[in-house]
Each structure stands twice: as structure tokens, then as C-alpha cells.
Amino acid sequence: MWDGQCQAAFDKVKEVLSSPPLFSPPVAGLPLSLYLTVTDTAMGAMLAQTVDKEERVIYYISKKFLDYEVIKGRAVSDFLADNPIEATEVMDTWSFPDENVVHVENDIWDLYFDEASNYMRYGVGILLILPTGEHVPVSIKLDFNVTNNATEYEACLLGLRGALDLGVKKFLVHVDSSLVIN
Template sequence: MDPIKYLFEKSVLNGRMSRWTLMLSEFDLKYVPLKAIKGKVVADFLADNPVEETDIIDTWSFPDEDIVRVEDDVWDLYFDEASDNMGCGIGVLIISPRGEHVPVSIKLDFAVTNNAAEYEACLLGLQSANKLGVMKLMVHGDSSLVINQVTGSWKIKSSSLAPYQAKIEELEKLFEEVRYVYLPREENQFADALSKLAALINIPNHMDSMPLCVERRTSPAYVNAVDDA
């Protein structure tokens, strides 16, 4: 109930409310209930009484209207494994949104199955991407077993692969978004080459790693020698 209406219309008041009514009686007050205001009335009032300002503030401008494209922040990850009589290796290729390539090769000096090696490569890729500060990642692999198991399409029946799945789920929490895509082996050549390189090479016992730099040359070496001469 409206308090002013209560004071003016209640017949018997006592104490503090009576004093309030007495104080208000010296003013010529009359209670009138509030009526709803139609939107058209407000619009007509604003149209009849425009506000004149010399400085017009443009509140509808777009400060970034010159930006035509927002850079995608999704990174791409390719992983693969390779094994032969020389050993087993895994390869990972991480590509930034700007096209920068980060290759990683690791030789596995322990007994491992092909499926477990694929999981090792996938884990290596997730760990490497996390160290680079990647938040959104698209994972590409040519192992249908790994891709379908990590996405939940297939159940993991092997007890030896279950710990890999648990580790992957733990690493996925470090990213904002992780998506998995299966691709044919012929489209995963770079990661396949990195894994084969790691499998074929023999790293001396006194070394933990061997750096490698692969460059592209478009002309024979003697051309550069002639130019230098």
C-alpha cells in the first residue's frame, strides 16, 4: 500500500503516524493514484521538446571498423609414430595460426606397441602445445584407434592404453578447446617423416638430443659459388 494513501485515508491513527498526518496537514496535499504512461505520450513529448546541443556525440560509430579480419587463434597439431628394427620414434608438428612450424622428434628407448606409440605421440603433442601457451588446438592423426578412443566413439578395452587416455583427459583441461580430426596417412607426411627420422637415428649415450635443421634450396650449390666468386 502507498504510505501517503495510508496516512490520508485511514480513519484512526495513533502515535507517530498521527504526528506525521498533523505535520502534512499544513500542506495542501491530495493523494492521486499513479496512472500508466503510454509510450506514444512520451514519444510525442520528446518530439515537441527537442534538446538542442551544439556538440553532437556520435555514439553509433565503430572504432574498429577498419579491421576486416580477426586472426584465428586455433593451432594445428599433427602426430605420428614409426617403428622398425632400428627402434621406435614419434613425431609431432605444431603449426601456429601465422604458419610457423614447430617440429618435435623423440626416439623411444623402451618396448612399446604401435598403438601405445601413437598415444605417446599424441601426448607429446599436447604437452608441447601447452608449453607454447596454446589455448585452442586442432589435433590431426592418422590412427583411427587413437582418434576414436580419445573422442569417446570407441571404448578402451586394453588395460595398457587406459593410462594414456587418463593422461590425455588431464592435459585437455589445460586448454580452452581441443578437437580431434582423423586424416589419411598420405596427408600426415611431415609428422610421419619426423617419427621415421627418430626411429632410424642412433643417439649417442652421452647425448640427450641431436638438433636438426631442414632447409629448402631452390638452386644447385655451384650457383651460389659462382655468385660468391
């Protein structure tokens, strides 16, 4: 039975949805809060910061998982649940051991890569980040049929080849696939 209380709740939902929150730039020196929601089929995350007793949204992202991502995510979470890391010490959340370091010489490049595939085409994305912070993005379309795992391998190999072609001697490889790394 629809009554006044139902109508009031409905009107409140309409009001909230018709005036979405505005993003705010972060304020240096104030802590950030990360809110994360993950279900079997989707995830959402919000980065916020409390300024003058008011919580402000800095960034928000949401994603509905595709079928293969649900399977991949379940495999990763099952692996992590079966292989927990023992905590050796409790970290003081407000202590940053390197907070007084102003500058560090770094000649290590970062290499990120990922694959993309669907029923029509396959491709890889590569991102090299120089020690100076400059970004070198590369995307490559593969002209042959491959599985998702093979596409991950291609992305890794092309990223490594690109880094070596640029004369990179030290780089740190970042990837979300344990299959490729192991």
C-alpha cells in the first residue's frame, strides 16, 4: 500500500538522484578515505576527503564485470583465500617511514600492460613510465586469433621488446595476471 511515508522516501530518492555530488580537488595534507564495494557482478569505488567536517567526493568509478572477468576475479579471490599472508607486524596507519625524503635518484622505468579481446578483434595496451614521470603509451592491434591468456603473453612480450628497444636497462613490470608473471 503506497502511503505518505512511501511517497516521502520516493521524493527523497528523486532529489538525491537529480543532484549528483560534484567532484572536488583533493586538499594537500589531509587524509583520504577509500570506499570500496564489490559484488559477484560489479564493483564501485569512491575516493573522498573530509574538509571542514564535510566529506567531499574526489573520484568515483563503477564497473559491471563481464562474464570472463567474473570468472577471473573468482579465481584470484579463491587463490588469495587459500594462500593468506601472515601479518608480521601491525602498521601504524599515520606513520610514513619515507616522509622526510625529498628526492631519490631513480633509473627504473615502469612497464604496465594489459590485453583486450572480443569476438571481432584482439589488441594490447602498453604503458612505459620513465623515471622522470613521462608516459609512453602504445596500443597494438593483433591481426590473428588468440585466447585471452595468449593475448596477455603477447602484451607482455611486446612491452618487454619495446622497453629493450628504447634501451631501458631496469624496469619494473606491473601486471594483474599471475599466469603471465609466474
